[in-house]
Amino acid sequence: MPKATQLKRFAIVLFAAGALAACSQSEVESADKSAGDPGHASGEQGSRSSAGLPEGRIAAGEHLAQAKGKATGQSCIDCHGADGNHPIDATYPKLGGQYGDYLAHALQAYRDGNRQHVLMSPQAANLSDQDISDLAAWFGSRPSQLRDLHGLK
CATH class of the missing domain: 1.10.760.10 (Cytochrome c-like domain)
Structure with missing residues (x-):
């Protein structure tokens, strides 16, 4: 296989791995926020308000x-x-x-x-x-x- 093709494949694999890692990190951060937020996972929390208020319970x-x-x-x-x-x-x-x-x-x-x-x-x-x-x-x-x-x- 020519070296240019190998480099191209390596670049694609590297890009895909980076994208996957970024998505996984985002999911971990989201899960961490939910875990530290009592009631969030149970649906007990409302949503943040554009009125600048704390999250509703x-x-x-x-x-x-x-x-x-x-x-x-x-x-x-x-x-x-x-x-x-x-x-x-x-x-x-x-x-x-x-x-x-x-x-x-x-x-x-x-x-x-x-x-x-x-x-x-x-x-x-x-x-x-x-x-x-x-x-x-x-x-x-x-x-x-x-x-x-x-x-x-």
């Missing part, structure tokens, strides 16, 4: 959604329904299956006074960033009854 969000707020004496599910899909008033939004980032931004806006509602503003006033992230992760993980209006006339 679905189970903690469920607990918060059921807790009565000091400001109104109501819980999230009292007004929005057990899974966020059955609000007690037609003007209240369905939260189940909503984008977590949307919910996080909305709750931050209520908390920070940039969005006003007679009930939601005081309910959100004392939520921490982690609380908001947890609530957004839980409501976002619920089944959705939301529909998009694309194509409707």
Whole structure:
């Protein structure tokens, strides 16, 4: 076999080995992050928020959604329904299956006074960033009854 062909084959093998090693390293780093992140592998973690919040914890969000707020004496599910899909008033939004980032931004806006509602503003006033992230992760993980209006006339 000519030397040029051998070098070409060697280069291809070397490139393939490097690519395989890079992929394997990426998978190892991903597995390491998951292993160090309690609940991640079990699906208990939500996703990171574009709102700059910590990663949401679905189970903690469920607990918060059921807790009565000091400001109104109501819980999230009292007004929005057990899974966020059955609000007690037609003007209240369905939260189940909503984008977590949307919910996080909305709750931050209520908390920070940039969005006003007679009930939601005081309910959100004392939520921490982690609380908001947890609530957004839980409501976002619920089944959705939301529909998009694309194509409707």
